[in-house]
Amino acid sequence: MIEEIGTTAEGDLVINIGPQHPATHGVLHLVVTLNGETIKKIEPHLGYIHRSIEKMCESLSYRQFIYVTSRMDYLSSHINNHACAMCVEKGLQIEVPPRAQVIRVLMDELTRIASHELWWGAMAMDLGAFTPFFHAFRERETINDIMEETCGARLTMNYMVPGGVMADLHPNFQKRVKDFIALYKSKISEYDELVTGNIIFQGRMKDVGFLSKEDAISYGCTGPIARGSGVSCDIRKLYPYEVYGQVEFDEVLETRCDSFGRYLIRLREMQQSIRIIEQLIDNIPGGDFQAKTKAVLKLPKGEFYARAETARGELGVYIISEGGTTPYRIKFRSPGFSNLSALDHMARGGKIGDLVATMGTLDLVIPDIDR
Amino acid sequence: MLSFHSITDSIDSWLNHTFSPTVALLLECTIVAIAAIALFATLGLVLVLMERKVAAFMQIRMGPNRVGPKGMFQSLADTIKLVMKEGLTPDGADKFLFNLAPFIVMIVAMLLLAPIGFASGFQIWDINIGVLYISAISSISVIGILMAGWASNNKYSLLGAMRSGAQIVSYELSAGLSILSIVVLSGSLQLSDIVGAQSNGWWIFKGHIPVIISFVIFIIAVTAETNRAPFDLAEAESELTAGFHTEYSGMKFALIFLAEYINIFIVCAIGATLFFGGWMPLHIGNWQSFNHIMDYIPSSLWFFGKTFFLIFVIMWFRWTFPRLRIDQLLQLEWKYLLPISMVNLLLVTVMAIMGWYF
Numbered sequence: 001m002i003e004e005i006g007t008t009a010e011g012d013l014v015i016n017i018g019p020q021h022p023a024t025h026g027v028l029h030l031v032v033t034l035n036g037e038t039i040k041k042i043e044p045h046l047g048y049i050h051r052s053i054e055k056m057c058e059s060l061s062y063r064q065f066i067y068v069t070s071r072m073d074y075l076s077s078h079i080n081n082h083a084c085a086m087c088v089e090k091g092l093q094i095e096v097p098p099r100a101q102v103i104r105v106l107m108d109e110l111t112r113i114a115s116h117e118l119w120w121g122a123m124a125m126d127l128g129a130f131t132p133f134f135h136a137f138r139e140r141e142t143i144n145d146i147m148e149e150t151c152g153a154r155l156t157m158n159y160m161v162p163g164g165v166m167a168d169l170h171p172n173f174q175k176r177v178k179d180f181i182a183l184y185k186s187k188i189s190e191y192d193e194l195v196t197g198n199i200i201f202q203g204r205m206k207d208v209g210f211l212s213k214e215d216a217i218s219y220g221c222t223g224p225i226a227r228g229s230g231v232s233c234d235i236r237k238l239y240p241y242e243v244y245g246q247v248e249f250d251e252v253l254e255t256r257c258d259s260f261g262r263y264l265i266r267l268r269e270m271q272q273s274i275r276i277i278e279q280l281i282d283n284i285p286g287g288d289f290q291a292k293t294k295a296v297l298k299l300p301k302g303e304f305y306a307r308a309e310t311a312r313g314e315l316g317v318y319i320i321s322e323g324g325t326t327p328y329r330i331k332f333r334s335p336g337f338s339n340l341s342a343l344d345h346m347a348r349g350g351k352i353g354d355l356v357a358t359m360g361t362l363d364l365v366i367p368d369i370d371r
Numbered sequence: 372m373l374s375f376h377s378i379t380d381s382i383d384s385w386l387n388h389t390f391s392p393t394v395a396l397l398l399e400c401t402i403v404a405i406a407a408i409a410l411f412a413t414l415g416l417v418l419v420l421m422e423r424k425v426a427a428f429m430q431i432r433m434g435p436n437r438v439g440p441k442g443m444f445q446s447l448a449d450t451i452k453l454v455m456k457e458g459l460t461p462d463g464a465d466k467f468l469f470n471l472a473p474f475i476v477m478i479v480a481m482l483l484l485a486p487i488g489f490a491s492g493f494q495i496w497d498i499n500i501g502v503l504y505i506s507a508i509s510s511i512s513v514i515g516i517l518m519a520g521w522a523s524n525n526k527y528s529l530l531g532a533m534r535s536g537a538q539i540v541s542y543e544l545s546a547g548l549s550i551l552s553i554v555v556l557s558g559s560l561q562l563s564d565i566v567g568a569q570s571n572g573w574w575i576f577k578g579h580i581p582v583i584i585s586f587v588i589f590i591i592a593v594t595a596e597t598n599r600a601p602f603d604l605a606e607a608e609s610e611l612t613a614g615f616h617t618e619y620s621g622m623k624f625a626l627i628f629l630a631e632y633i634n635i636f637i638v639c640a641i642g643a644t645l646f647f648g649g650w651m652p653l654h655i656g657n658w659q660s661f662n663h664i665m666d667y668i669p670s671s672l673w674f675f676g677k678t679f680f681l682i683f684v685i686m687w688f689r690w691t692f693p694r695l696r697i698d699q700l701l702q703l704e705w706k707y708l709l710p711i712s713m714v715n716l717l718l719v720t721v722m723a724i725m726g727w728y729f
Binding site for chain 2: 013015021022034037124125126127128129130131133134135138194195198200201203204351352353354355356
């Protein structure tokens with residue numbers, strides 16, 4: 001492996017960060033070339049947990065393959081399912097009932113908050129502060145409980161199906177979501193007191209991991225990483241799906257282009273999600289939660305593409321159908337993969353501590369990168 | 372009231388009465404050594420449990436609560452687990468240095484116990500250059516850490532050890548300068564004299580703002596010297612997995628771990644001795660009746676109370692602050708703490724010469 005790196009000079013230190021390493025939030029393998037503490041080069045080595053999800057999907061029917069996608073980006077499994085369901089619906093031209101649309105958006109936004117909560121705790125842990133993790137989990141558990149009631153699962157939801165959602169909302173749903181919003185609003189100042197305002201934290205985050213607007217576009221970054229560099233790329237705004245066109249929310253943009261900018265983006269996005277939930281929670285329309293669909297789904301011959309905004313960025317689902325009951329080819333455009341590609345550019349020239357801080361702001365979920 | 376002084380004196384006279392002076396001295400040394408080791412072990416267990424309870428308190432959870440009442444025997448169970456584990460020596464490691472390093476780290480921690488006055492008249496060794504002794508001995512621990520990092524044949528360990536070397540060597544300067552300010556005020560290097568000088572009020576109250584500044588610098592510097600968060604770069608978990616002790620396991624790891632906690636205790640004890648009067652009760656100038664009431668609280672309680680308060684502060688740091696980066700760490704020392712403590716020492720010297728303290 002050492003020979004592979006062309007720029008390795010005499011006296012350079014090549015260390016393997018990962019696959020088993022506390023900073024990589026999973027099993028990412030980075031081959032880092034160091035000059036003392038300064039990073040000269042980073043090479044992400046992928047494939048450690050590759051499960052060939054795309055190939056597996058090709059042998060599963062259009063109803064079945066959605067369940068596998070919960071295991072990609074497991075922190076936004078609702079949104080993965082959602083994107084796949086939308087792609088199938090596009091092919092079959094199914095009209096999703098309004099109730100299902102609202103339920104889907106509510107679930108997506110709750111997922112986004114839960115994912116950002118986990119990121120916030122893990123991010124602080126990367127920087128050596130352990131306590132925020134527990135504070136973040138206090139709120140995240142509430143969301144998980146809500147999910148568990150309605151979907152029966154806490155992590156891999158499998159709730160969105162072609163044509164709507166699998167089951168109707170639990171009678172407690174509205175009340176518990178309102179309780180959660182009240183809890184969240186009472187705790188949000190703690191986040192700033194404990195982490196955002198901390199002088200050490202700001203010193204670690206500001207002017208670190210710089211990613212200019214041009215670089216963010218050319219690396220294909222999406223989600224909070226691109227928005228932290230001032231690139232407007234929110235799929236919910238640019239290509240509104242479900243009821244996102246009808247609710248009021250802002251696309252959060254930052255022009256700091258550094259780790260602190262990306263940090264602030266996610267904190268504010270959580271508040272925008274709360275805003276969306278507040279608008280919808282009292283206005284869930286009645287009616288069916290699932291459209292009437294055939295027992296066996298057959299997509300017409302052709303190519304279909306759907307995209308959704310996950311907590312990490314744009315998830316694209318590309319299906320090529322030959323007209324059968326299983327897809328001929330499936331390709332996922334996962335946000336984490338493109339975001340990770342910018343890591344070398346962002347962390348080069350920094351210290352090891354910067355690498356960890358930058359990697360924290362990327363919010364990597366490794367199964368999303370290694371499918 | 373039965374004081375520690377009378378206990379030690381009676382043991383001393385009984386030994387000298389029964390045995391010849393040489394044997395008595397040897398026996399006394401043995402007793403002291405056993406007492407020191409017992410204290411060392413007990414403190415380690417107590418501090419580990421305390422750390423976990425403090426962490427739980429900060430993190431809105433319960434902490435250990437299964438082993439024994441309120442989880443009090445948790446660290447004992449952990450110790451048994453560590454003792455029974457295999458002590459691995461990695462392939463390619465320098466076996467001699469690798470196995471020696473934990474002992475150096477621990478011996479340094481134990482040597483530092485010697486000049487600390489635990490209570491009125493209860494001190495292992497009242498050496499007349501106590502402060503100098505502490506500064507000198509505590510510098511040796513960096514050798515143990517560098518040795519552990521180098522001998523492990525692991526790049527993470529090496530990086531951690533190099534960080535630790537840079538850190539301890541730098542922060543020793545400000546720690547030393549802030550200790551010096553108390554030496555200047557007390558006019559003695561002997562710890563018992565320093566405690567005695569605070570019989571009419573602790574230095575933190577008597578010494579105005581300069582002493583408060585040097586106390587803040589001291590607390591920052593010793594947190595860095597003991598490799599505690601936010602200065603735990605030597606073992607930065609999220610960056611270097613475990614830093615210099617990545618390769619250690621079993622009892623060797625336990626020794627390094629124990630030494631870390633004993634070091635925290637020692638620096639806090641020194642901080643309590645220098646700034647909060649050690650075992651000296653809270654005395655305020657000429658308030659005779661108030662001072663008398665305070666004297667009823669045993670001196671050992673005063674000492675341990677102050678020390679554990681400082682330990683709590685250091686644990687509080689750990690569970691609330693993120694970690695600094697290596698260049699920020701060195702910048703903080705060389706650009707801010709060192710110049711400030713130098714000027715501060717000058718101020719204290721002027722204050723001492725002019726007698727501007729209470």
